[in-house]
Amino acid sequence: MKIVQTPVGHMEVFCYLVYDEESREGILIDPAGDDERLLVLLAEHGVKLRFIVNTHGHPDHTCGNDRLKKTTGAQVVMHALDDAFFQQPEFKGWSKMLGVDSASPADVRVQDGDELTFGKISMKFIHTPGHTPGACCILIDGNLFTGDTLFVGAVGRTDLPGASLHQLIESLKTKIITLPPETIVWPGHDYGETPQSTVGHEMETNPYITDFLDDNA
Ligand SMILES: [Zn+2]
Numbered sequence: 001m002k003i004v005q006t007p008v009g010h011m012e013v014f015c016y017l018v019y020d021e022e023s024r025e026g027i028l029i030d031p032a033g034d035d036e037r038l039l040v041l042l043a044e045h046g047v048k049l050r051f052i053v054n055t056h057g058h059p060d061h062t063c064g065n066d067r068l069k070k071t072t073g074a075q076v077v078m079h080a081l082d083d084a085f086f087q088q089p090e091f092k093g094w095s096k097m098l099g100v101d102s103a104s105p106a107d108v109r110v111q112d113g114d115e116l117t118f119g120k121i122s123m124k125f126i127h128t129p130g131h132t133p134g135a136c137c138i139l140i141d142g143n144l145f146t147g148d149t150l151f152v153g154a155v156g157r158t159d160l161p162g163a164s165l166h167q168l169i170e171s172l173k174t175k176i177i178t179l180p181p182e183t184i185v186w187p188g189h190d191y192g193e194t195p196q197s198t199v200g201h202e203m204e205t206n207p208y209i210t211d212f213l214d215d216n217a
């Protein structure tokens with residue numbers, strides 16, 4: 001399995017190309033801009049794109065969906081709750097405000113625990129609400145793609161509509177720190193000292209985990 005991390009768009013979202021080196025089938029996680037460069041990246045690695053996966057429904061993460069789907073024929077995958085939430089008319093205005101395209105409904109709506117495969121690789125969707133109602137972390141063979149749920153040393157905003165700090169802390173507690181400590185954390189933005197981390201390192205150093213969770217441990 002190969003993972004390529006690359007920042008895209010003017011919101012500096014971390015996009016990930018993950019693919020099976022044998023079959024060359026792959027996915028893009030949050031391909032939120034710079035589509036031309038992403039298409040070149042796919043061609044360079046000889047990847048046939050199977051899925052466009054969104055960690056959550058915020059327009060700065062979903063704005064590239066439609067264009068990339070049109071060019072590659074890949075299916076767009078998102079948690080059912082965020083797909084419904086961000087199709088509401090009031091959120092279409094957000095995209096305009098952010099200066100990005102709004103996304104069409106997903107082709108595949110997933111729930112907590114669902115798995116999808118590409119080549120010989122299986123990805124599992126872990127529903128981690130808090131940053132958005134349908135935010136997910138995606139687990140692929142010891143790699144956790146956390147979107148805006150967990151950053152290196154921080155967590156995503158919880159002051160936007162549909163967000164809840166209480167829920168986010170609950171998600172960290174029940175869904176993330178329960179994973180093996182060596183699990184690699186691949187965040188949705190480069191806000192930390194390093195572009196990646198591990199669950200164990202975040203448990204020791206991330207104030208949202210050490211301060212909020214240790215009290216009730
Ligand atoms: Zn977000």
Ligand SMILES: [Zn+2]
Nearest residue numbers: 060148188189
């Ligand atoms: Zn974001």
